[in-house]
């Protein structure tokens with residue numbers, strides 16, 4: 190199974206011999222890859238929609254893995270019992286939906302050794318929520334696909350303290366990301382804020398002064414991080 194750079198980076202965070210749930214499995218590529226590479230003996234793949242469940246079953250059948258990958262229809266981890274898994278992947282969804290899936294199955298999430306998140310948006314809100322609810326981001330990674338950069342977050346139960354607000358945005362534990370990749374990621378964020386600022390200034394009124402100063406502050410903080418790399 191050939192995975193895209195995003196899916197590969199997610200799979201790389203799975204520890205050998207894990208029993209993992211792939212929540213929102215859709216195509217089922219990650220479970221097949223994990224079994225094929227002998228990273229996992231067993232995977233539970235779940236999805237809330239019947240179409241993705243059928244897609245995943247087809248991928249699994251085509252790869253002769255029906256004995257190793259169990260596919261279940263249902264929301265989040267609601268169709269899984271606590272002792273069945275030791276880890277989970279929740280990827281390719283909005284950060285707020287990921288947060289809601291964690292809340293929905295908090296007791297099973299809290300029983301896991303680790304879980305892997307890949308939010309498509311609302312990364313800031315998700316990191317803030319994780320910190321507030323005593324989850325610890327142990328490692329993060331970036332995946333580059335076309336002009337998109339995806340953030341992958343590995344989490345364990347436990348406290349973390351984020352000392353600089355900008356880390357909610359640029360990650361708290363990118364220790365294995367190359368300096369070059371991290372710089373590209375941060376520069377992209379700076380450019381995003383410069384564009385927002387330019388658009389606001391085009392239609393500027395005095396009401397926008399506060400917004401501009403907040404954007405300037407973000408740009409400055411991101412620039413400071415770049416200088417320290």
Ligand SMILES: C[S@@+](CC[C@H](N)C(=O)[O-])C[C@H]1O[C@@H](n2cnc3c(N)ncnc32)[C@H](O)[C@@H]1O
Nearest residue numbers: 212213214215236237238241263264265280281
């Ligand atoms: C964009 S796909 C991502 C698929 C795959 N995880 C990936 O990263 O490529 C999102 C999948 O999540 C599923 N989904 C959305 N809400 C869900 C929920 N509450 N529980 C389980 N699956 C959900 C959707 O049906 C869809 O198949």
